[in-house]
Amino acid sequence: MKKLSIICLFVFIVVGCKSTSVTNTKLDNKTERMLKGNWTITAVNFSGSNYLAVNSFNVEDSKCFIGSNWSFVSNNNEGEMSLNNPSTDCKDFSSPITWYVNTDGNFILKIIDSHKAKDVNSGYILKLNNVTENSFDLIDKVNVAGKIEDITYSFQRQ
Template sequence: MKKILFLLLLSIAVIGCKSTSVTNTKLDNKTERMLKGNWAITAVNFPGSEYLKVNAFNIEDSNCFVGSNWSFISNNNEGQMSLNNPSTNCKDFSSPISWYVNKDGNFVLKIINNHKAKDVNSGYILKLNKVTETSFDLIDKVNVAGQVKDITYSFQRQ
């Protein structure tokens, strides 16, 4: 009887413990619906940005993202992003994206770039901040001169 009681308590403890993950997939559907539509990055800011370059999303210098266009489709968590600013020395880049907002306020992003979303094993987790009907910020952590700093991407609705 003691053995059965022990196993029962052990199984309750194991079932009761849940895994917590930064990529928590419990969605914040209300916030996702607010982000639905077309957006542009209007500013990229981080300490030392006037002197240092940061390779954003392993694509291009963070300043090249100013003016980039992003579309978010909330019912299937897909979208598109594109860099195409002819007045800069930045390369053009366009890719489908997969994204969602979790209950912890994190924006989870995969840049698909000619793959299926399920085949892309890496992505980015950014903090979603200051969400309104017309603007929001995404905050990433970057290594700037050996120190971890926040880089803020400010979005404006198009």
């Protein structure tokens, strides 16, 4: 009886301490198929965007993402993003990405750069909004002058 109590206690502790993830990994395959293809960011908007700079995805100023090209492959959740803004203030940047859309309506993004996807331990959780056949928005939470604000990246199909 004592062994049974110890085993039950151990099972209770193991189940009670089960790790949970911030992101639901159950995929929304229908939405992923809608996003398959090549896209361009046509606008980046947030409160104070005319006066303040925000570093998006730890890559470049958010304004440099306008005109950036993104490709999404839905059958393997890979793709690529590239900044090629002709503005002299923006650097060129290109990187493979991995991504998925979960059933909570979140777009999970990892910028791979020069690493393997399994070696990249950080990424971005963005809210997917206004999905149509030819456009969608990704909404991120960023610190703008000490206040958490939504920043919206508007995508159009190429």
